[in-house]
Amino acid sequence: MSKIITRSPGSRQRGAFTVGLVAIALTLSACGNGAQAQNPTTGPESAAASGEPVEGGHLVFADVVPAPRWQTQSATDYRQANVLNSVLDRLTYYDAETETLVPWIATDWSPNDDLTEWTFTIREGVTFSDGTPLDAEAVARNLQVFGEGITDAQIQPNQDYKNFVSAEVTGDDQVTVTLSEPNANFVRATSSVTSGLVAPSVFELDNAGQNDIAQVIGSGPFTFESQVPDQEIVFTAREDYAWAPETAENQGAPYLDGFTLRYLPEVGHRAGSVSTGQADLVRGIQPVDEATLEAAGHSVYAAAGTDLSSNHMAVRFENEEVSDARVRQALQIGTNREAIKQTVLSDSYQLSGSILNHGAPGFVDLSEDFAYDPERAKELLDEAGWTVGSDGIREKDGQRLELTVSASSNSVVIKPVFDLMVQQWAELGVKLTSRAGDNTFFLQAQTDETVPLYGTRAFSYGGLGPLYGSGGTLTLADDPEFDELVDRANAEADEDARNEILAEQQDYIVNEQAHAIVLWDEVQVYGAHSGTHVEFTTGAAPIFQGAWKEGE
Structure with a gap:
């Protein structure tokens, strides 16, 4: 729980x-x-x-x-x-109290030495609600769809199954997944709600049928x-x-x-x-x-x-206004999170210490590194060449430092938080336009790299790579340096060593590059x-x- x-x-x-x-x-x-x-x-x-x-x-x-x-x-x-x-149901379940993956439909799992194969032992006696068995064959078919999608039904692959090659029945109750690259984090992805197992007959339906809750058959x-x-x-x-x-x-x-x-x-x-x-x-x-x-x-x-990232603004850093890391760092330390807590949030909300939530595996508390420092934020903007104009908004080469942020209407606090940040950033000389609550614009912004700031929290079962790596869903940009950190972590079998690399990833996203303006833990x-x-x-x-x- x-x-x-x-x-x-x-x-x-x-x-x-x-x-x-x-x-x-x-x-x-x-x-x-x-x-x-x-x-x-x-x-x-x-x-x-x-x-x-x-x-x-x-x-x-x-x-x-x-x-x-x-x-x-x-x-x-x-x-x-x-x-x-x-x-x-899913193959595995993440138990928060023990902070470990525990058996569910899979009773056991193990990788090969180079972390390119994962073998799962499937629980006996499980059935889907239509009476068909949830056996190794059914699991293999589900994993295949997660990894490859279904072209004819316009079903996209699961973003957490990168480098998937195959899923094959390798015994009466065993399934082996083969990957093209090492991935120590792969088994964690099998605990994701996006890895929910359905009866194989569901995959025979067209796109509309698979998206009809009346036709979704589970166990x-x-x-x-x-x-x-x-x-x-x-x-x-x-x-x-x-x-x-x-x-x-x-x-x-x-x-x-x-x-x-x-x-x-x-x-x-x-x-x-x-x-x-x-x-x-x-x-x-x-x-x-x-x-x-x-x-x-x-x-x-x-x-x-x-299981999610913290609530944050993902920065689409290929946009010219935020292409300089000093600008992004200024926004990070120029945000008064304590004022947000006191003005908008309740005791139910904990301010972020990283891109991960405090209870997440591998979390490191970076909050002291991005403590509120408006004077240093202004210095960074000056160093980046953005000078204050006659109306208080910074300019550079004839361009004003104006940014727009999108967010859905589903959060009850994100709009008032962003409205407060409009005021905070104005004191830095940054004009922020909040489109929080505009769901039409939010849907557009999901794939529109010209929207510089994207307000979100995202499931991170596959690690931070699918979110912030090249081809990731949040920054919509290539980042080879971060990809290298992801590859190192995925190839590391030792959990302590892997967490050290995860700490590097968090520092890169939050401090060094400030690709995420972190705000509060997801709740x-x-x-x-x-x-x-x-x-x-x-x-x-x-x-x-x-x-x-x-x-x-």
């Missing part, structure tokens, strides 16, 4: 494994009460009073906005991940039951589920009978839906509402997203109606297999 800051008067956390479920849904004004009553004289009520999980009941989960697609490799944000985590603890298009999706528990990750407290079927996902795009309505019981669990609670929920006896869960803040018990993955997704509700 994820490390969680929990503030829940009068309630305990209890959980097992499994995961968040998202669905396209109805506005909560039409939801009705999400809590199903238990007879107060029954055994389940007594179990709740003693802190033991209660079996039965249906949970209503409200997410922020609908997911546009459901194909496994596209599950790169919370809208998909929160659902597919509970519908699809997870919940299965699709029904949907009202653009309003809600209902999932039901799988009674024969018996193959949770090794460290899961609940090794069997979910306690819940099922769950329904609805969505609440209006941030101002989310706390109210928790208070009234229209939803049992809501993602995206704004900081100003946290204390109100707690005072009313409800719970606030701050689920740390250690998703949830509100839970009183009596709702849930834990979270290291990807900040709800674990619904172990979730339960107290009787009424």
Whole structure:
């Protein structure tokens, strides 16, 4: 489970494994009460009073906005991940408490000496929800699609499976993956939600079919039951589920009978839906509402997203305005993060110490290196040749130092943070235009290298290479020097030695080149109606297999 800051008067956390479920849904004004009553004289009520999980009941989960697609490799944000985590299983699971990968569908794995082959032993007796076996053949087919994609169905390869060559069945219960280059981090990628395993029949569908949640067949603890298009999706528990990750407290079927996902795009309505019981669990609670929920006896869960990068602005450094490392470094140390914390964020949020979150494997705290120093920031801008113009904005060779940043509307704090940074950077002589919350522009900016700043946090299962290396998804530029650091880490079998190289990578991104203006650790803040018990993955997704509700 994820490390969680929990503030829940009068309630305990209890959980097992499994995961968040998202669905396209109805506005909560039409939801009705999400809590199903238990007879107060029954055994389940007594179990709740003693802190033991209660079996039965249906949970209503409200997410922020609908997911546009459901194909496994596209599950790169919370809208998909929160659902597919509970519908699809994976080969491995990252356990935050032990900070290790633990068995799930794979009971064992090992590399060859040069880290170009990984052999997985597949758990026996696992089936997909359609009854077909999740055996070595099925695993090999999934891995092949992850590595190669499906051209005819316009399915792209998984970004974390770089240098994939093949996946072959090498025994009754064994699959061997061959890579063209060493990759010590490959097995970590198999714990990603984008590595969720589906029945091979799903890969025979066209693109639309693979992106239809009703046709996604997994081996997870919940299965699709029904949907009202653009309003809600209902999932039901799988009674024969018996193959949770090794460290899961609940090794069997979910306690819940099922769950329904609805969505609440209006941030101002989310706390109210928790208070009234229209939803049992809501993602995206704004900081100003946290204390109100707690005072009313409800719970606030701050689920740390250690599987992701920190929240930051990725700098597209091939743009002329930010091509000089001194400009990027000035922006890094000219950002007053403590003011951001005090003005916008709550105690649920921890300021960044690196491009990785504090709880991530290999994290090093670099915060002293980029401590707020506006005078030094101005000196760096002067040294880079940017002088203050008549209106206070710096200029160089007739060009003004004007930058635009994009970000989606899914974060409740990113827009006010960027609005504050507009003011902070203006004091440096930098004109920042924030397009946070403009989703149309955000989608354009994902692949438009002319947008100089890209506000994001990204899953980093494949390491920092797929994000910041050549061909990476964030800077959209080649970086041979960083590629060399990635290659060194991937070829290093010793974990301590590999972490030393990872420390070099972080220093390169944050300090030396300042390709990322780091802000705060990734966290998703949830509100839970009183009596709702849930834990979270290291990807900040709800674990619904172990979730339960107290009787009424």
